[in-house]
Amino acid sequence: MGFLYRKLLRKFFFTFDPETVHDAVIKGVRTLQSIGAARLAIELIARVKDRPVTVAGIRFKNPIGLAAGFDKNCEVPLMLAKLGFGFLEMGTITFRAQNGNPRPRVFRLGAHRGIINRMGFNNVGAYEASRRLEKLGPVGVPLGINIGKNADCSLEDAPKNYLDTLKVVYPFCDYVALNISSPNTLQLRELHEKDRLARLLDPVLDFINGANMKKPLFVKIAPELDDSHLEELVAAAVERGLGLIATNTTVRREHLPARWRSYEGGLSGLPLRTISNEMLKKVSELADGRVPLIGVGGVSDGPSAAEKFSLGADLVQIYSGLIYEGPFLVRDILTYLEKLPWKRVPAPGK
């Protein structure tokens, strides 16, 4: 299946603008999603053996999930679940709908197997996203919702903006991911700073603790954090019982050929792999088993997923790998993990 995608579909898709292809694929999949027989067919083709893991109190069908940004507007989670993902992260959702940055804003790096995007949280807003999830009903795998701040909201007002979004989407997810690390929203990454982060986290945690059902909170971090900020952040996660997602895309370019260095935005895929792995390793050493960790960045096959687990990830997410390797990548990764000794990946039921 992967071979067919790479030889035929990918060649065709890659002749068009990346975002145009993405929008068309989402539209097509949305149509298929409404047809029961199509959902069943995909489930049969992509069928994977369950490999349940329990992380942050949630039982995941398997430890391979979809990263945020692929289904920003909660359009096709039923179909994505049928592809074999153990969990899905929707979003980033902001409180109010917004258009994001002008197009073109997504670029494929071809042979380098990377993507640069500067989308800027284009999304339908918290109410419309929630309405869609409510209409779709249960997805069949745990669902995370990744939330961010509106572009026109100042850093001072960010805590209220995040909280407003959280209140709307909370009933429709199994965990919440706070995105403080997209490089495409001005000053967003300043929320990593200790006092700003505390101002953001405290009201969010007050809300979660006061809710009927307590759901885990993850914070998605940047791969460029310096060591002192990272230590503070991991300490905050331990103290407050948070999970961490390492990492978002990178703004580093020094390892890319000159022609790509002037492209603004976040870099993902293979060129991010080593950078995000270094961050995951540091986070894992500092957290020392006290923080649930999701590893993301540059996973494109079984070995690169296994590498994240060996560095300390409890769960792994993918995005760019899907664009280059095709939709059956999750099945291929799980087939590979199945053959590994138990110690290298979380044991079933952990």
Ligand SMILES: Cc1cc2nc3c(=O)[nH]c(=O)nc-3n(C[C@H](O)[C@H](O)[C@H](O)COP(=O)(O)O)c2cc1C
């Ligand atoms: C086109 C594109 C859009 C993205 N949008 C988001 C987003 O809205 N929110 C987010 O937290 N991460 C977003 N990401 C980052 C991914 O979730 C992931 O952290 C990053 O791409 C690294 O994983 P990968 O190398 O497997 O792609 C986006 C990535 C891409 C390529």
